[in-house]
Each structure stands twice: as structure tokens, then as C-alpha cells.
Amino acid sequence: MNNIWLVFKHEYSRHVLRKRFIIAVLSLPLMALVIIAASFLAVGSGYDGRPAGYIDQSGLFAHAQQLPVEKDEFMPPIQFRAYMDEAAAQADLENKTIQALFVIAPDYMESGNVQMIALDSPGSQVQSDFRSFLVSNLLTGKDPNVVDRLTKGSTLKIKNIEGSREMADNNFLAVLVPIIAGVLFMVSINTSGGYLLQAVVEEKENRTMEIMITSVSPAQLMAGKILGNLSVGLTQVVIWVLGGVAAINLLMRASPELEVGSLITPSYFWLIIGTFIPSFIMVAALMAAVGATVTETREAQQVSGLFTLPIFLPLWFISVIMSHPNGVLAKVLSIFPLTAPLTLPMRAVLTDIPALEIILTISLLILTAVVAIWFASRAFRLGMLRYGKRLSWKEVFRRA
Amino acid sequence: MEKMLLVLKHEFRIVVLRKSFFITLLLVPIIATIVFAIFGSLGGIEPTSAIGRIISSPEEVKPEGVIDQSGLIKSMMAGIEEDLILFPDEAAANQALQAGQIGSYYIIPPDFLQSGEITYLRTDFNPLGGMDRSGNLFAVIRHNLLIDDPQLLERINQPYNLEVTYTSQQPVRDTTSFVSFMVPYIVVMLFYMVILTSASMMLNSITTEKENRVMEVLMTSITPTQMLGGKIIALGLAGLLQTAVWMGYGYLVMVLSRSVIPELASYIFTPALLIWGVVFFLLGYAIYAALMSGVGALVPNMREASQATTIVIIPLVIPLFFINTLAEKPNGIISLVLSLFPLTSPITMMARLSTAIVPWWQLAISIALLVATAYLLIRAVAGMFRAQRLLSGQAFKMKLFLRALVGKA
Numbered sequence: 001m002n003n004i005w006l007v008f009k010h011e012y013s014r015h016v017l018r019k020r021f022i023i024a025v026l027s028l029p030l031m032a033l034v035i036i037a038a039s040f041l042a043v044g045s046g047y048d049g050r051p052a053g054y055i056d057q058s059g060l061f062a063h064a065q066q067l068p069v070e071k072d073e074f075m076p077p078i079q080f081r082a083y084m085d086e087a088a089a090q091a092d093l094e095n096k097t098i099q100a101l102f103v104i105a106p107d108y109m110e111s112g113n114v115q116m117i118a119l120d121s122p123g124s125q126v127q128s129d130f131r132s133f134l135v136s137n138l139l140t141g142k143d144p145n146v147v148d149r150l151t152k153g154s155t156l157k158i159k160n161i162e163g164s165r166e167m168a169d170n171n172f173l174a175v176l177v178p179i180i181a182g183v184l185f186m187v188s189i190n191t192s193g194g195y196l197l198q199a200v201v202e203e204k205e206n207r208t209m210e211i212m213i214t215s216v217s218p219a220q221l222m223a224g225k226i227l228g229n230l231s232v233g234l235t236q237v238v239i240w241v242l243g244g245v246a247a248i249n250l251l252m253r254a255s256p257e258l259e260v261g262s263l264i265t266p267s268y269f270w271l272i273i274g275t276f277i278p279s280f281i282m283v284a285a286l287m288a289a290v291g292a293t294v295t296e297t298r299e300a301q302q303v304s305g306l307f308t309l310p311i312f313l314p315l316w317f318i319s320v321i322m323s324h325p326n327g328v329l330a331k332v333l334s335i336f337p338l339t340a341p342l343t344l345p346m347r348a349v350l351t352d353i354p355a356l357e358i359i360l361t362i363s364l365l366i367l368t369a370v371v372a373i374w375f376a377s378r379a380f381r382l383g384m385l386r387y388g389k390r391l392s393w394k395e396v397f398r399r400a
Numbered sequence: 401m402e403k404m405l406l407v408l409k410h411e412f413r414i415v416v417l418r419k420s421f422f423i424t425l426l427l428v429p430i431i432a433t434i435v436f437a438i439f440g441s442l443g444g445i446e447p448t449s450a451i452g453r454i455i456s457s458p459e460e461v462k463p464e465g466v467i468d469q470s471g472l473i474k475s476m477m478a479g480i481e482e483d484l485i486l487f488p489d490e491a492a493a494n495q496a497l498q499a500g501q502i503g504s505y506y507i508i509p510p511d512f513l514q515s516g517e518i519t520y521l522r523t524d525f526n527p528l529g530g531m532d533r534s535g536n537l538f539a540v541i542r543h544n545l546l547i548d549d550p551q552l553l554e555r556i557n558q559p560y561n562l563e564v565t566y567t568s569q570q571p572v573r574d575t576t577s578f579v580s581f582m583v584p585y586i587v588v589m590l591f592y593m594v595i596l597t598s599a600s601m602m603l604n605s606i607t608t609e610k611e612n613r614v615m616e617v618l619m620t621s622i623t624p625t626q627m628l629g630g631k632i633i634a635l636g637l638a639g640l641l642q643t644a645v646w647m648g649y650g651y652l653v654m655v656l657s658r659s660v661i662p663e664l665a666s667y668i669f670t671p672a673l674l675i676w677g678v679v680f681f682l683l684g685y686a687i688y689a690a691l692m693s694g695v696g697a698l699v700p701n702m703r704e705a706s707q708a709t710t711i712v713i714i715p716l717v718i719p720l721f722f723i724n725t726l727a728e729k730p731n732g733i734i735s736l737v738l739s740l741f742p743l744t745s746p747i748t749m750m751a752r753l754s755t756a757i758v759p760w761w762q763l764a765i766s767i768a769l770l771v772a773t774a775y776l777l778i779r780a781v782a783g784m785f786r787a788q789r790l791l792s793g794q795a796f797k798m799k800l801f802l803r804a805l806v807g808k809a
Contacts (some may be wrong), residue, residue, distance in 0.1 A: 035721070038721040038722065039721070041722075041734075042721065042722050042724055042725045042734075045725050045729065045732065045733075045734050093567070108555075108560075109551055109555065110551070111561065112554070112555060112558055112559070112560050112561045113560070113561050113563070114560035114561065114562055114563070115562075115563045115564075115565065116562055116563070116564045116565070117565050117566075117567060118564070118565075118566055118567070119566065119567055120566055127562070130560075131559045131560065134555075134559045134560060135555075135556055135559050138552060138555055138556065138559075139552075139556070145513045145514055146513070146545050148516065149512075149513060149516055149541065149545060150542060150545055150546070150556055152516065153516070153538060154512070154516045154517065154518050154538065154541065155516055155517050155518070156506075156518050156519075156520045156534055157517060157518065157519050157520065158520045158521075158522060158525065159519060159520070159521050159522075159525075160521070160522060160523065160524070160525040161497070161521055161522070161523050165525055167525075325524075325526055326524055326526070350525065350526055351524050351525050351526050352524065352525055
């Protein structure tokens with residue numbers, strides 16, 4: 001036990017206390033910030049706040065009201081100026097005081113014909129703002145409630161029949177939760193798996209292993225290594241999750257209309273924990289096994305790709321799983337151990353999964369994890385001191 | 401010059417005759433075709449192909465129920481009576497649900513007009529897939545709100561038929577046509593991938609030779625500039641060959657499958673765009689290949705190389721962030737800056753060229769800057785191939801890379 005602790009401590013501090021680990025931890029939120037900033041910049045650069053003009057030949061918009069401007073809006077709606085004759089409007093268009101000119105046809109009410117004239121492509125917002133402008137002015141004089149229902153539409157609140165779950169269509173942020181959880185899972189599996197692989201193969205390559213084995217038993221060495229590198233990955237995830245929760249709290253305070261809502265219930269949280277922990281152990285054990293059977297770092301990377309590929313697989317089919325959460329594909333992927341960690345949480349957000357199915361999946365995961373550990377410890381013991389020739393899979397099983 | 405040619409010939413032969421090159425050449429388009437075929441048929445409610453049907457079996461579409469407690473719905477619209485059934489109360493709707501007559505139902509509460517809230521009950525929850533069909537209900541609600549003024553309803557549903565005229569001389573991208581809308585996106589993605597793959601071939605070649613110490617022997621009889629020049633040209637040619645094969649294959653598939661894409665191809669494969677494409681590819685590739693070789697010279701092994709390259713390719717990714725802006729405002733300020741800065745200009749300039757007319761002086765400045773940068777980079781990187789660098793085996797650091805580039809390390 002003491003030896004396991006020593007190995008664990010060495011593996012853990014060797015990665016976590018390094019500058020590279022801190023950079024890796026910071027890089028993800030930094031990346032997210034950069035992407036958000038870039039997309040704001042891209043949207044902002046497409047915005048053109050100049051007014052637009054219109055010529056009303058139908059007589060319906062003689063006393064038109066502008067779209068209401070709210071205070072502190074990021075991109076306030078465009079104002080529309082009425083022009084009497086085309087020449088003045090054209091002149092303003094030429095000297096760029098208006099960004100586009102709309103001509104409303106005399107038979108507008110029957111045909112809906114409108115012509116837009118612009119120099120080159122106008123701001124991205126002008127067409128949709130003009131549409132809202134037309135609609136809001138067509139509806140003047142109606143009951144304000146009716147106008148609200150016609151322009152703002154309605155909000156749907158989805159419930160299941162038992163009434164145990166509900167979700168309004170404005171808190172779609174919640175659908176992102178399983179995807180984010182899945183990506184975090186993948187990243188942490190990749191880092192800790194990569195470290196583990198590297199730790200095993202490297203020590204084998206530079207023969208540290210031979211010396212180690214004189215004072216530590218193979219089982220202790222492997223257990224320490226697996227636990228140590230797993231903790232590195234988990235540390236990373238915990239830091240990200242805490243940071244993410246803090247960020248969401250700040251966001252909620254800033255704009256309370258966003259709701260993550262009732263989705264992240266305790267049972268959902270336990271479901272994620274229940275799938276992620278055994279799959280973590282499973283992947284780590286498989287990585288250790290690969291590391292013990294191969295002899296070179298590059299070879300190890302190729303072989304480990306075989307495991308990581310099926311873990312990513314659900315992301316390829318994400319649109320199918322999300323729109324048909326009870327389809328054949330979604331069910332199969334959520335039961336197969338390697339694809340389950342990403343698929344099950346995704347499905348659980350979108351539909352009611354029978355308890356039996358969850359129990360089946362999780363027990364399969366635990367079973368696979370146990371088998372993987374057994375397999376890894378055998379491969380480790382046999383392949384640990386092998387050089388030049390790689391341990392074949394057959395050998396691992398044969399001498400069982 | 402002679403030695404450079406020697407390196408060029410050797411490198412090109414090695415790369416092109418390698419089994420993995422051949423496999424990627426053939427495998428990538430085949431896998432892309434299969435993936436494209438499967439995913440293309442998955443979209444929508446009705447999967448079109450046999451494989452698509454197996455993967456996402458179409459669900460049985462049952463009518464939906466409505467319980468109107470607000471008294472708003474006085475008449476149903478024509479044409480959707482079969483999809484939307486009105487029930488007097490929840491008990492009746494529940495009964496129909498149990499009997500399998502409907503799959504889900506809406507409850508419009510008494511205060512709907514004020515609150516705008518509707519409750520939607522489904523047996524399987526499924527908030528994403530289930531929302532598709534609520535458009536029917538919204539149409540019915542609008543119909544009933546404006547029941548005495550059908551003409552106004554029509555205007556609210558469709559505020560205008562817009563006819564757009566542009567008065568400037570610049571050709572303006574027609575965003576209503578799918579084909580001309582897609583062109584800049586495709587050009588940008590294609591360029592990004594091609595430059596990246598050929599530049600990584602360079603990295604691969606350098607690190608391999610460094611790791612197995614061929615480089616040390618090589619450096620005794622040839623100057624670094626000669627070696628780099630030969631390698632860059634050879635791998636650039638290989639990259640060009642690969643692209644030509646892939647594009648030819650893609651074009652062939654599109655023609656054979658008789659999709660809308662031949663129209664698209666006629667947009668992309670204009671002679672002017674092709675010539676500019678080759679020019680900007682070669683220059684952009686030369687810059688990134690030089691940077692990658694620099695990384696290759698400094699990193700101790702392949703594993704560290706992949707970490708170091710992520711930093712180097714960041715400028716290559718920047719235009720991808722702004723792809724919407726580039727497509728919508730090809731002559732805007734962001735587009736101009738990105739298309740002059742040498743590290744982002746190859747991709748950006750191609751995006752601009754594919755959507756608008758670029759003033760010739762901007763093209764000239766951009767190319768001049770690219771040529772100058774490529775020349776300086778290759779010279780600087782050649783300086784990195786010194787014995788102590790190649791042998792040191794020290795870990796890759798960005799600071800070291802930058803110092804080596806300006807010749808201070």
C-alpha cells in the first residue's frame with residue numbers, strides 16, 4: 001500500500017506541478033474566450049447602424065412608428081426614414097447616409113411586393129428589421145395582447161406525461177450540458193490516457209522499469225500509475241467544472257432569462273458520475289495494457305487510437321442521437337461500453353430512459369472495467385520487461 | 401542548385417512511392433464518399449437511403465391533440481385537420497393518447513393571450529425532435545387571432561416579397577442561391593486543409609530524419625538552404641498532386657451522381673481562380689512548410705512536435721473564425737487586414753477572390769509580402785539546422801523558436 005502511494009505521488013506531482021499542465025488547464029477556457037470574442041467581433045463587424053429609407057407608394061405607412069429602441073442594446077434596431085420622391089432617396093443612397101432603400105408597391109396589401117435598392121450588400125440586420133417594422137405598423141390599433149402573440153409568438157413548455165420533467169423552449173442551453181460534459185470527459189481521458197501510456201512506455205524504453213521492479217511489485221506499480229494519471233485528468237476536469245459553474249453563475253446574474261433549469265437534477269448528476277468513473281478506469285486500464293505490450297512510443301499511439309476512436313464515435317452521430325433519442329442507433333450506442341459514456345448522458349437529457357436500461361449499461365461498464373484491469377495487470381506482468389518484440393494479444397490470454 | 405535538385409528528386413520519389421501516401425490518396429476520398437452518403441441520407445424526418453433507414457428508423461408520425469382552454473381557437477385551418485385534433489378537455493386527450501390515436505398534445509391555458517405560454521405533453525419527452533411539428537399549431541393560432549382579416553394575416557405571415565437590386569459596379573454575392581452562397585466556405589476549407597496537410601508532411605519528414613540521425617550525415621555534404629529548398633518544393637509538388645487527385649475525384653463523383661454540385665464546380669473552377677489558387681497555395685505552403693521545418697529542427701521527437709505545431713498553425717486558423725465576415729463583406733476592413741498579413745493572407749485572399757473583385761494593388765501587395773516573408777523565413781529556418789540544435793534534444797519552447805528565427809540562439 002505504501003508503495004502504491006509512493007508511485008501515485010510521483011506520477012501525480014510529476015505532471016501537475018509542471019508549467020505545461022497549468023498551460024494545458026488554462027488553454028481550454030482561453031480558447032473558449034477567444035472563440036466567443038471572435039464571433040462577437042464577426043457579428044459586430046456585420047452590423048451597420050445607419051438608417052434605411054423607404055418610399056411608401058401604398059399609403060399604408062404614412063404615420064409609421066419606428067421600432068422601439070431599448071437602452072444599452074448591443075445592436076439597436078435600424079431606423080427607417082420616409083422619403084416622398086425617389087430622387088432624394090437615391091441621392092442619400094449615393095452619398096451613403098442611408099444603407100438601403102425600400103420601395104413599397106402600391107398593391108402591397110394584396111401582393112406584398114417590396115423592392116430593395118442598395119449600393120452593395122447592406123448590413124446583415126436591415127432586412128429582418130424592415131420586416132419587423134412592416135409587421136408592427138400593420139398591426140397598429142390592435143389589442144396589444146394580440147399584437148404580442150402575433151409578433152413574439154408563444155413559448156412552448158415541454159413536459160412528459162407523468163409531469164416529472166419539463167423544459168421550456170427558451171432554456172436550450174441545457175441541451176449543451178451533456179455535450180460539454182462529454183467533451184470534458186474526452187479531453188480528460190485523452191490527457192490522462194496519454195500520460196499513462198507515455199509513463200509506461202517511456203520507463204520501459206529507458207529501462208527505469210527494470211530498477212523499479214526490484215523494489216515494487218508489478219501490481220503495485222501499475223495501480224499507482226493508473227491512479228496517479230487518472231487523478232491528473234480528474235484534477236483538470238474538476239478545475240474546469242468549478243470554473244464553468246462560476247462562469248454560469250456570473251452569467252445567470254447578468255442575464256436572468258437564461259435558465260439551465262430543472263435538468264441538472266441530483267439524479268442526473270449521479271448518472272454522469274456513475275458512467276464516467278467506470279469508463280475512466282476502463283480506458284486507463286486499456287491504455288496501461290497497450291503501454292505494456294508495445295515497445296515504442298509511436299507504436300503505442302497508433303494502437304491507443306483504436307480505443308479512443310469508438311469513444312468519439314457518438315459525436316459523429318450527434319444529430320441523429322439528439323433527434324431520435326429512442327432510435328435503434330442511440331440505444332445500441334448507449335449500451336456498448338466504449339460509446340456509452342458519451343451517449344447515455346446525452347440521451348438522458350432528451351428522453352426518459354427506463355431504469356433497467358441504465359442499470360444494464362452501468363453494470364456492463366463496471367464489468368468491462370474489471371475485465372480491463374485484469375487484462376492490464378496480466379499484460380503488464382508479461383510485457384513489462386520485454387524489448388524488441390511486442391507482446392501479442394494471444395500470449396496474454398494463453399497463459400491465463 | 402544541383403544538390404537541391406537531387407534532394408528534390410529523392411524526396412518526391414520517397415513521398416509519392418510511400419505506401420501511406422498511396423493509401424491516403426485513395427482512402428480519404430473513398431471514406432469521404434461513404435460518410436457523405438450515409439450522413440447525407442440521415443437528415444430530415446425521412447432518411448432516404450437504406451443505411452440511413454437502419455441507423456435512424458423513421459418514427460411513426462401520429463396526429464397531435466389540442467386542448468383549448470382559452471376559447472381562442474374557433475376554426476381549424478384547411479389542410480391540417482388530420483394532423484391537429486381538437487379535444488374538449490384533458491381527460492379526453494389522455495384517453496386518445498392511451499388508445500394510440502395521438503402521440504402528444506398541447507394545452508392552451510385560459511390566460512394564453514396575456515402570457516403566451518403553451519404546455520406540450522409528449523410520452524417520450526424528447527424536446528429537440530419533438531419541436532419540429534409545433535409550427536402547425538402556431539399557424540392555427542395566428543389564423544384565429546386574425547380571423548376576420550385574412551389579407552392582413554397573409555401579410556403577417558409573409559411581410560414581403562423582396563426584390564433586390566444593387567446599384568454599385570461590384571458584383572454582389574447572391575445569398576439566396578445556395579451555390580454562390582457556399583463557394584467562399586468551400587474554397588476556404590479546401591485551402592486550409594491542403595496547406596495544413598502538405599505542411600505537416602514537411603514536419604514529418606524533418607523530424608523523422610532528425611530522429612534517426614540521417615540529418616547529421618546529410619548536413620556534412622549539403623547546406624541547410626539547399627536541403628530545405630529541395631524538400632519544400634518536392635513536398636509542395638506532392639501536396640499539389642494530392643489535391644489535384646482529390647478534387648478530380650470529387651468532381652467525378654459529383655458529375656456521376658448528377659447533384660447540383662457541377663454548377664458549384666463551374667463557380668470554383670474558373671481559370672482565374674485556379675491560377676490565383678495555385679499561386680497562393682504555393683506561397684502559403686512555403687511559409688507554413690518553413691515554419692514547420694523550424695519546429696521540426698528544434699523538437700526532440702515526434703510527440704513534442706505535435707504540441708508545438710498547434711501554436712504555429714494558429715494564424716492559419718484565424719481566417720476560419722471570420723469566415724462569415726469574409727463572405728459577407730469581402731472588401732471590408734477585417735478582410736483587407738487579414739488578406740495583407742502574410743500568415744493569414746493565402747486563405748483570406750482566396751475567400752475574397754471567390755466572392756468579389758479584389759483591387760489589383762491589394763493582390764500585388766499581398767503577393768509581394770508573401771514572397772518576402774517566405775524568403776526570409778526559409779533563410780531564417782535554414783539557420784536553425786546547426787549541429788548543436790540538431791543534437792541537443794532539449795524540449796521545444798516557443799521562446800527558443802522565436803529567438804532562433806531571428807538568429808539569436
